[in-house]
Amino acid sequence: MSETPAIELRKINKRFGPVHANKDIDLVVKKGSIHGIIGENGAGKSTLMSILYGFYHADDGDILIDGKKETIPDSKAAIAMGIGMVHQHFMLVDNFSVLENVVLGAEDSQLLAGGLFRARSELKRLEEEYELRVDPDTLIEDLPVGLQQRVEILKALYRSAEILILDEPTGVLTPAEADHLFKILEVLRNEGKTVLLITHKLREIMAITDTVSVMRRGEMVATVETKDTSMEQLAELMVGRSVLLRVDKKPAEPKAPVMEVSNLTVTDSRGVQVVKDVSFSVRAGEIVGIAGVSGNGQSELLETLSGIRRATTGTLKIHGETIDLSTSTLDAADMRGKSMGHVPEDRHRMGLINSFTEYENSILGYHRDPAYSKGLLMDLATIKKNAVAEIEKYDIRPPNPMLKTANFSGGNQQKIVLAREIERDPEVLLVGQPTRGVDIGAIEFIHRRLVELRDAEKGILLVSVELDEIRALSDRVLVMFDGRIVGERGANAEEGDLGLLMAGVDNSPSVQGGMQ
Amino acid sequence: MFEDFILILDSTVRLSTPLLLACLAGLYSERSGVVDIGLEGKMLGAAFGAGAVAYITANAWLGLLAGIGVSVALGLLHGFASISNRGNQIVSGVAINFLAAGLTALLGQTWFRQGGRTPALPEGGRFTDVTWPMAEQLRDVPVIGPIYAELLSGHNILVYAAFLAVPLTWWVLFRTRFGLRLRAVGENPAAVDTAGISVTWLRYRAVIACGILCGFAGAYLSIAQGAGFGVNMTAGKGFIALAALIFAKWRPASAMLTCLLFGFLDAVAIRMQGQELPGVGEIPVQFFQALPYILTVILLAGFIGKAIPPKAAGIPYLKERS
Numbered sequence: 001m002s003e004t005p006a007i008e009l010r011k012i013n014k015r016f017g018p019v020h021a022n023k024d025i026d027l028v029v030k031k032g033s034i035h036g037i038i039g040e041n042g043a044g045k046s047t048l049m050s051i052l053y054g055f056y057h058a059d060d061g062d063i064l065i066d067g068k069k070e071t072i073p074d075s076k077a078a079i080a081m082g083i084g085m086v087h088q089h090f091m092l093v094d095n096f097s098v099l100e101n102v103v104l105g106a107e108d109s110q111l112l113a114g115g116l117f118r119a120r121s122e123l124k125r126l127e128e129e130y131e132l133r134v135d136p137d138t139l140i141e142d143l144p145v146g147l148q149q150r151v152e153i154l155k156a157l158y159r160s161a162e163i164l165i166l167d168e169p170t171g172v173l174t175p176a177e178a179d180h181l182f183k184i185l186e187v188l189r190n191e192g193k194t195v196l197l198i199t200h201k202l203r204e205i206m207a208i209t210d211t212v213s214v215m216r217r218g219e220m221v222a223t224v225e226t227k228d229t230s231m232e233q234l235a236e237l238m239v240g241r242s243v244l245l246r247v248d249k250k251p252a253e254p255k256a257p258v259m260e261v262s263n264l265t266v267t268d269s270r271g272v273q274v275v276k277d278v279s280f281s282v283r284a285g286e287i288v289g290i291a292g293v294s295g296n297g298q299s300e301l302l303e304t305l306s307g308i309r310r311a312t313t314g315t316l317k318i319h320g321e322t323i324d325l326s327t328s329t330l331d332a333a334d335m336r337g338k339s340m341g342h343v344p345e346d347r348h349r350m351g352l353i354n355s356f357t358e359y360e361n362s363i364l365g366y367h368r369d370p371a372y373s374k375g376l377l378m379d380l381a382t383i384k385k386n387a388v389a390e391i392e393k394y395d396i397r398p399p400n401p402m403l404k405t406a407n408f409s410g411g412n413q414q415k416i417v418l419a420r421e422i423e424r425d426p427e428v429l430l431v432g433q434p435t436r437g438v439d440i441g442a443i444e445f446i447h448r449r450l451v452e453l454r455d456a457e458k459g460i461l462l463v464s465v466e467l468d469e470i471r472a473l474s475d476r477v478l479v480m481f482d483g484r485i486v487g488e489r490g491a492n493a494e495e496g497d498l499g500l501l502m503a504g505v506d507n508s509p510s511v512q513g514g515m516q
Numbered sequence: 517m518f519e520d521f522i523l524i525l526d527s528t529v530r531l532s533t534p535l536l537l538a539c540l541a542g543l544y545s546e547r548s549g550v551v552d553i554g555l556e557g558k559m560l561g562a563a564f565g566a567g568a569v570a571y572i573t574a575n576a577w578l579g580l581l582a583g584i585g586v587s588v589a590l591g592l593l594h595g596f597a598s599i600s601n602r603g604n605q606i607v608s609g610v611a612i613n614f615l616a617a618g619l620t621a622l623l624g625q626t627w628f629r630q631g632g633r634t635p636a637l638p639e640g641g642r643f644t645d646v647t648w649p650m651a652e653q654l655r656d657v658p659v660i661g662p663i664y665a666e667l668l669s670g671h672n673i674l675v676y677a678a679f680l681a682v683p684l685t686w687w688v689l690f691r692t693r694f695g696l697r698l699r700a701v702g703e704n705p706a707a708v709d710t711a712g713i714s715v716t717w718l719r720y721r722a723v724i725a726c727g728i729l730c731g732f733a734g735a736y737l738s739i740a741q742g743a744g745f746g747v748n749m750t751a752g753k754g755f756i757a758l759a760a761l762i763f764a765k766w767r768p769a770s771a772m773l774t775c776l777l778f779g780f781l782d783a784v785a786i787r788m789q790g791q792e793l794p795g796v797g798e799i800p801v802q803f804f805q806a807l808p809y810i811l812t813v814i815l816l817a818g819f820i821g822k823a824i825p826p827k828a829a830g831i832p833y834l835k836e837r838s
Contacts, residue, residue: 055835074712075709076712078712079712085710089706091704091707091710092704093699093700093703093704093707094704094827096699096700100696104707105697105708105711105712106711109693110694111691111692112690112693112695112696113691
């Protein structure tokens with residue numbers, strides 16, 4: 001290689017207690033390239049990048065920036081070396097203006113005025129050079145996430161970053177926003193910047209990177225030119241075996257509706273309508289997917305149906321009765337009593353109590369069931385027996401019902417929740433983000449289990465922001481935008497078509513022609 | 517009538533001063549994300565320190581320094597517990613209140629043997645009132661005279677310091693680098709950390725600023741407004757200051773107005789003592805004394821709109837281990 005690489009890592013090691021997060025990592029990143037790092041959750045990507053950004057310190061190994069051996073004690077040092085990072089969760093102050101956020105930590109002097117003045121003209125220059133338009137005086141909280149991310153990029157460029165690290169940058173973006181981000185990254189590369197893109201989405205790697213490195217369980221397993229590889233090959237490298245990217249399933253044979261929602265409107269605590277006059281039904285033996293960018297009412301819809309949130313208007317027909325949701329006082333336990341299972345979107349906040357053991361979590365929400373009690377006391381023996389059976393059936397690892405769920409991996413935690421809800425044999429299952437933060441092996445298992453449930457003639461309502469997941473599983477797709485269902489598509493909906501609907505654009509003939 | 521009004525306003529200023537100093541102290545701390553329920557304790561400690569040292573040295577300035585010293589030390593204790601060791605900020609603050617209440621009474625009794633009080637201050641041990649030039653000559657000019665001679669002139673230097681601290685605090689908060697970082701660390705410490713700034717050091721500086729202002733507040737009570745330290749002489753002023761801070765939504769100018777309002781109610785209460793109101797009769801003084809508290813409860817319950825505290829207030833910062 002003739003040119004000095006922008007970054008070179010040699011034998012980087014990092015341990016957190018017993019966890020070996022990075023094992024002998026070697027990595028060479030060419031200057032002026034977009035270098036992808038892909039791996040499952042927990043593969044050690046973020047740890048490695050945090051070491052580069054001075055957030056963590058490597059136990060041993062060398063870091064070379066521009067061919068020079070460096071130690072990076074903190075983020076300040078990383079910034080001084082020209083490394084910028086766009087974190088997965090934005091590091092912005094919500095009630096500050098764009099300008100103040102850009103300047104924070106790079107103020108020039110004790111007094112603000114000079115720094116703000118310089119930043120204002122510098123932002124204008126960056127805006128022209130990289131097409132990164134954003135009003136410097138808007139407050140962050142008033143900006144959509146796509147623009148917030150742009151502010152993060154501007155922050156890095158303002159600090160003259162030559163190397164830009166992006167950690168899972170598209171997780172919160174619409175497909176259109178993601179495309180725009182990729183264009184920005186290309187401009188940055190063409191201007192000679194080096195971009196490190198961390199993601200677990202294969203599609204992004206293929207679309208944008210020049211080179212890709214694959215991490216698996218803390219190790220760097222391969223670095224290849226993107227043009228010489230394929231999604232299947234990368235997926236295999238990530239998991240260590242070949243995986244099915246598509247779910248094997250036969251066409252649905254839907255029966256009678258098991259859940260009918262009519263005219264549902266939900267207002268949140270700020271008084272804003274978040275679900276607007278939504279009607280749909282789910283039939284036995286089908287999976288109805290709700291697609292949409294997060295924050296368009298899907299979460300509130302799910303919470304209302306599961307009895308956690310109150311509705312303003314609307315009725316729900318389930319289990320042979322019609323419930324007026326605007327006056328109903330049914331809570332989550334009552335709804336479970338109506339044979340409706342619920343896998344909440346956020347397993348840490350709603351699905352599990354992580355300081356409880358696996359077997360305690362395995363009956364959470366069903367703990368009042370007489371089957372689990374003996375008089376006033378809980379029937380621990382039965383509960384544990386059930387837990388063990390579920391562990392076996394769902395291949396939950398480690399197979400120890402006495403372990404706190406905090407000690408299980410994301411995939412296994414999700415399987416615990418799924419097992420709990422499915423094994424109570426509900427007629428309808430509400431599922432939110434079933435594979436968020438779950439590794440590929442577990443995704444496959446969870447998807448297969450959901451299809452089996454469908455084939456057992458249950459109705460499933462699936463909410464997911466992962467378009468691939470919606471398309472792989474759903475027999476019908478409803479798209480939510482701004483609280484409304486803006487379109488319905490069949491099992492073979494095209495990605496581009498759904499993407500447009502998710503952004504609130506619909507030019508399909510079915511709407512204009514009034515066809516259903 | 518006008519004269520009465522001026523007199524009430526005059527004592528409003530005197531009564532608001534310790535509240536204002538403590539309120540601004542809390543503002544620095546809470547804007548940085550460190551909730552400080554220990555304002556009361558720090559003020560009390562400072563009042564004792566100031567009273568004791570001013571008595572021994574017969575020097576008000578040394579007394580003030582001692583007050584600041586005690587208060588900053590208690591502030592650093594709060595910082596050590598809640599910033600360095602990520603303890604619960606409320607618990608640490610309450611502990612400081614108990615510590616100060618007990619220790620001042622105990623040391624006071626041990627050293628001075630006057631039931632916990634410090635002896636009356638000698639000449640020079642007290643901040644005396646500053647008379648502005650021409651105050652006496654202008655006193656008889658209608659309207660302007662009393663305002664100048666009573667309201668503006670004739671306070672001790674700490675009163676002026678307290679009111680000058682308001683624009684100064686605003687300027688620090690919104691016009692300096694320190695202020696920008698201070699506000700940022702109270703909203704999103706992770707943003708500050710990733711910008712290469714030490715969250716710990718920044719919060720310590722906020723806690724020290726808080727200590728200095730509480731030192732002023734305490735010294736004001738014992739060696740400016742009063743002439744010696746008395747057991748539990750803060751009498752809940754630290755908590756009222758905290759309420760005023762919420763009331764003022766963590767803004768300096770609003771903090772001043774709120775403290776003036778509380779001071780005004782206090783002044784009216786004193787004025788109304790033993791007086792009959794036509795048609796109503798004598799209003800119990802307790803009613804006026806309770807007014808600031810009643811007002812706080814009512815207004816905080818929804819009449820001032822939502823008071824949104826700094827987002828990270830009360831939460832110790834821990835680097836995420838992803």
